[in-house]
Amino acid sequence: MFRRLVVVFDAGSESEAVLHAVRRLSASPEAVYLYGLVPERSELEAPPPASLTVLDRLRHALHAWSPTLQVSGALETHLDTRSLIEAATKHGAELVVLGPHLDTAPRARVSAMLTLSLREHVPVLNIGKAPATAPRAPSRMAVAIAPDGRGLGSVATFLSRCALPSELIALTTGSAPEQTSHLQALSRALGITQTLHVESLTENPADSRVEAFDVAALRSGADLLVIPADALANMEALVLGMLGARALQEARVPTLLLPRTQTASVLFEDHYAVSDSVAVPGLAPRFSVERVGFMSSISVPEAGPLSVFEGGATLGTTRHEGGTAALTASWFDHVRGLHPLAFSFSGASAPRNLSPCYVLGPEKPLLLVDSQLDEDTLEAVRALAMDRHHLVFVRLRDTDSLDEQREHLRELLPDTPWPLLLDASAWLDDARADDVPQQVDGQRLLRVATRLAAAGVAISAVVTRDAHKPVHPYLRTLSPAECLALPRATSLAPLSIPDAPNTWSRELALAGCSPLLEGHHIDFELDNGLARESVLEAIDSARSTIHWQCYIVEDDAVTARITDALKRAASRGVHVRFLADALYSGHDSFGALNPALVTLSETPHVEVRAIAPLVGVPSLSELKQRNHRKLTVIDSERAFVSGRNLGAPYYTGFDEVGLRRTSHYRDIPWLDCGARLEGPLVSVLEGAFLSEWTRAGGEPYAFPPTQSVGTMAARVVLHEGLRDTHTLDTQLALIRHARSRLVLVNTFPLLLELQNALIAAVRRGVRVEVLFGSVRPHYGSARTYFPGGALREVADRYVRSRLDAVIEAGGIAYEWALPAMPEWEPELEQLFPHVHAKLMVCDTSAVAIGSANLDVTAAYWESEALLIVEDAPFAERLLTALNGLFATSRRIDREDRSWRDEVEQRAWVGRNWPSLVG
Structure with missing residues (x-):
């Protein structure tokens, strides 16, 4: 060789x-x-x-x-x-x-x-003191292997190029039956044809590790000892080598030291590690790939080819990118139970640079567990699992490498040589959660379970380390306290998931959407002035109740006009209940009161309540977990689901203001959107208002069910803070199911997971169009800003930084613009306002309208509401209206010098936004 x-x-x-x-x-x-x-x-x-x-x-x-x-x-x-x-x-x-x-x-x-x-x-x-023997190929070869199998890859490569020994003995620490079967299965995956015998490396405390290997090799009758450098960290190799220098000089069995298969220096370890995965028919197994360097520093390897080996033969070659590899589902149709694989990062047709892992074809329900559980909770989970469940761990953060987390789990589970370890970022494709705080790890764990359940994997329970666990209508979640309180013999059968006619309906059900209900009349409202008049008409025609919930209440003329209408309704005997977020409406937090709400609350038949008031020094969770919904329900018969708060920017038409170059930026209206509906889903929205009303201290009330009034079908999805991620999962479902055209209207920085989902849609041939606005409004071809709001210019760059990757991939982006109107000063030429609407159109099959933006705050922290309309004529009417907006807008040309000149500035802002805003 x-x-x-x-x-x-x-x-x-x-x-x-x-x-x-x-x-x-x-x-x-x-x-x-x-x-x-x-x-x-x-x-x-x-x-x-x-x-x-x-x-x-x-x-x-x-x-x-x-x-x-x-x-x-x-x-x-x-x-x-x-x-x-x-x-x-x-x-x-x-x-x-x-x-x-x-x-x-x-x-x-x-x-x-x-x-x-x-x-x-x-x-x-x-060759130390090895005796001179006949020049024949070694018949018994001993190999030094790490307990997790590291080193077998380079041994497999060595064996593929030399005369094969008749017997192969693995020397490692510990030789429990589970470890032996694990190493044997892994050796078969790497194409080692000999049966691998496993012998324990017993060490005399006075001996060096090198001497222990030599003693064990001699005891096993080996005529060659192979030590793969991959089985040792570099620092460990250096220390063991120096301490065992005399033992190497005097070794009685010839020792072959195989080099490390990846680039490394003597002092700086550098190797690949791969997570494990789950395979079921139709589901592409997803793996995390990472490079581990000095002091276990973790980095994402550059995109490149990846070969997958099973039994020494290649299953196929794919590509890893962004630290994730998604393999072809059909490669694993035969897999049942735990199945060993090996990854080669060289893209070669023969195994090189091999990293071992496992893929699980579930035969039993899964217990999906946070890999950082404390020892007591983990012991309780093991007792629950027994032989009735697959125990599957999930890494939620890459602060610890896959190697370190596996080693930690092996210490806690000594009879499990290879704990099955999935990676959340591989399944969620969320860029290693770079923009997601650790406080939402419980939701990310639950979302991994949801992805698996959508493919038909039975999930017995999801066990989080967080005391405040997330919840799900069809998946059981357990906190540490609940695990410890369960009797050890408890049987955790998977909760039933409702039957669905297709994968779309199944995914939306698991995303927390209400069932698809027909019998609605629904229309949308893109024009601010028409939206204002529509809601005023609804208030003036109310007979029994008006329920209004919003996030922000401005104290301005438009708010006064709407609150006056509410007062008139109350004077007719209509019961008005008004909910506002305490922080963002400036009402009943830190001693502040909103004058508009104070005046409204003094009216008979009107009750005003603040959602989640703040006092003292609030926690991050209290500051971030706000209620962002905008709902209005009239007589339990009509409802508005909107992105509009209560104030002039949301309910003022662009033709209703005389704009000048000296106009303050706050005088510029915003593009927003809402939907008004009649039909059965009004009762769902009424119930959502009632839940928040009673939580805010209001008295419960009864309301009648809403009857069918039309033919349109729709769903409602409600997201409640850190308890779930329903609106995010719904948005992702729309993106994943788009086949021809996907239109988004929003001006908030894309959550990286949503960014990646849009890029994936572009790559599969979907026309992705994004309409965004200017957080700091400007006018004219020279991009002249209106006075005020300088920090908003930085926010604009942050928003655009998240669009760059989508545009680079082939997505189409428009900066919304309006041609000059007669009411404006002629020198304005063209207006570039803010876009506050939250819209998504999937082909002509589904439209999402509501309060949920596409950023991390809406995805995880704030409570949201979305209406999902599944009606082709409705979608076509909305697309026609949006095409009109595109026609007057500035289409972004990724080759345009003015756009490209700011790419680096935008990227810098994107990386440093949290520090910029404190």
Whole structure:
């Protein structure tokens, strides 16, 4: 297998052992360079005759072995690592052989070995006091393997290129039956045909690890000990090597040190690690891939080819990108139970640079568990799992490498040599949660379970380490306290998931949407002035109740006009209940009161309540978990689901203001959207208002069910803070199911997971169009800003930074613009206002309208409401209206110099936004 060799020998020793060892690993080499050590020589010009005789004798022996063999050599006074590397490089050495050295310092020997194998990637054969034996291929080979199987990959590569031994013995710490079966299964995945026998590495405390390996190899009758550098961290290799320098000098079994398969230096470890995965029919298994460096620093490897091996044969080649690899589902149709795989990052047709992992074809329900559970909770989960469930761990953060988390789990589960470890980011494709805080890890764990359940995987329970667990209508979630309180013999049967006619309906049900209900009349409202008049008409026609919930209440003329209408309704005996977020409406938090709400609350038949008032020093959760819904329900018969708050920017038409160059930015109306509906879903929205009303201290009330009034079908999805992620999962479902066209209207920084989903849609041929606005409004071709709002310009760059990747992938983006109106100063030319609407159109099959933006705050923190309309004529009417907006807007050309010149600035803002806003 090795054709070009460098042989280091001591001129004062017997050389037969060296030649025999060479012939055992290389039956027909092309060239040998003899690096002779002559310690007694003082001058190179006058070497002792005895030394020359030894060199000539070795040349003669090698030529007798192979007459065509190229033999060269030189004599040196001592073993110098640098000169040895130069000789190995110059002669293209594929193997360096270190023979017995009588006078060489042990540490010089081990330094040369580690440098060659770890930095130069050259295999090194060490011959200590090994007896001279016949030149035959090794029959019993011992290999040093890490407990998790690291090192088997390079052993498989070595075995594929040499005469195969009849027996293979793995030396590792611990030899429980579970560990033996794990290593045997992994060896089969790597194409090792021999049955792998596993023997425990018993160590004498007085011995070095190297000596323990030598003792174990000798005890097992091995005639070659193979130590893969991949089985050791570099720092560990260095320490063990230096402490075991004398043992290597005196080793009784020849030791072959296989080089690390990835780029590394002596002091800086650098290797790949891969998560495990789950495979079911129709579901592409997803894996996380990472590079681990010095002090376990973790980075995402550059995108590249990835070959997948099973049983030593390739299943296929794919590509990993952004730290994630999604494999073809059909490759794993045959998989049942736990199945070993190996990944090669070289893209080669033969296994190289192998990283082991497992894929699970579930035969039992899954217990999906946070990998950072404390020891007591984990013990309770194990008792629940027993043999009735697959225990599957999920890494939620890459602050600890996959290797470290597996090692941590092995310490807590000593009888489990390879805990199955999924990676949340691989399944969610959320860019390793770079923009998602740790406070939402429980939701991310639940969302991994939801993705699996949508593919038909049975989930018994999701166990989070968070005391405030998320909830789900069809998946059981358990907190640590609940796990500890359950009797050990408790049987956790999966909760039933409702039958669905197709994957779309099943995914929406798991996303928390209400069932699809027909019998509605629904229309949309893009025009602010018409929206205002529509809601005023509804208030003026109310007979019994008006229920209004919003996020922000401005104290301005438009708010006064609407609150006056509410007062008139109350004077007719209509019961008005008004809910406002305490923080963002400035009402009943930190002692502040909103004058508009104070005046409204003084009216008979009107009740005003603040949602989640704040006092003292609030926590981050209290500040972030706000209620962002905008709902209005009239007489339990009509409802408005909107993105509009209560104030002038939301309910003022652009033709209703006389804009000037000196107009303050707050005087510029915004583009917004809402939907008004009649039909059965009004009762669902009424129930949502009632729940928030009673939570805010209001008295419960009864309301009648709403009757069908039309033919349109729709759903409602409600998201409640850190308890769930229903609106995010619904938005992702719309993106994933788009086949031809996907239109988004929003001006909030895309959650990275949504950004990746849009890029994936573009790559599968979907026309993705995004209409965004200017957080800081401007006008004219020179981009002149209206006075005020300087920080909003930075926010604009943040929003655009998240669009750059979508545009680069081929998505289409429009910056919304309006041509000058007669009511405006002519010099404005063209207006670029803010876009506050939250709209998504999937083909012509579904439209989402409501309060949920596309950013991390809406996805995880704030309570939201979305109406999902599944009606083709409705979608077509809305698309026609949006096409009119596109027609007047500025389409972003990714090659446009003015756009590209700010790419780096936008990227910098995107990375540093949290620090910019404090």
